[in-house]
Amino acid sequence: MNETFDFIIYIVQMAGVAAFAIYGATVGFKASLDPFGVCVLGVINALGGGICRDLVLGIFPPIAFTRYDYAITSIVFSLLTFVYSYFRKNFSKSQEVRDKILDIIDAFGLGFFVIAGVETAVWKYGYDNGYLAVSCAVLTVVGGGILRDVLVRRVPTVLYKHFYAIPALLGGILYFELSKRTFVNSYVSIVVTVVFVVVIRIMAMFLKINLPQAKGEKIE
Secondary structure (H helix, E strand, O other), X not given: OHHHHHHHHHHHHHHHHHHHHHHHHHHHHHOOOOHHHHHHHHHHHHHHHHHHHHHHHOOOOOHHHOOXXXXXXXXXXXXXXXXXXXXXXXOOOOHHHHHHHHHHHHHHHHHHHHHHHHHHHHHHHOOOOHHHHHHHHHHHHHHHHHXXXXXXXXOOHHHOOXXXXXXXXXXXXXXXXXXXXXXXXXXXXXXXXXXXXXXXHHHHHHOOOOOOOOOOOOOO
């Protein structure tokens, strides 16, 4: 049971890495970066949050630097994204449709990384600190994106648009509470949480739901 569950968590983590690498690489491509730059953004978007989380948890070196499969997965999907985008004709056309598809992929990555964040915190410190576990879920989700946006010199989108951190927060609370209940099947907890997070994120995306934004001078 434990080995099977650990394998499921591993698959969830790798799926999150792939999804976030695709999103980060796309940001790099839109910023007119070369293949190396696109890979850097893809890797940072995919692994940056987990690295920040591990440092908070006192895991040193961070898992991303002791398991080569995470880096390889993020690099491969970043390169595939670059190749697809580069050779795709009329890339500028139907951009809205492609952005929606990308956001849906990212929504699943968000759900997967919520699971990874809580599971890593629980693996390290158990269920004694729910605040820490939920914080790690949010940090795993948003950390890489913040670093990514800083590299392309823009205000991190999580701070002013894309209803993003809230689904991660709510998903983290939900998964922590479900996973510590012995009468709730572990696999059910994963599925329920991922579906919950993805539905909230996609609803916010299609209904254009954002938190109220301060009306100040635009930051360049």
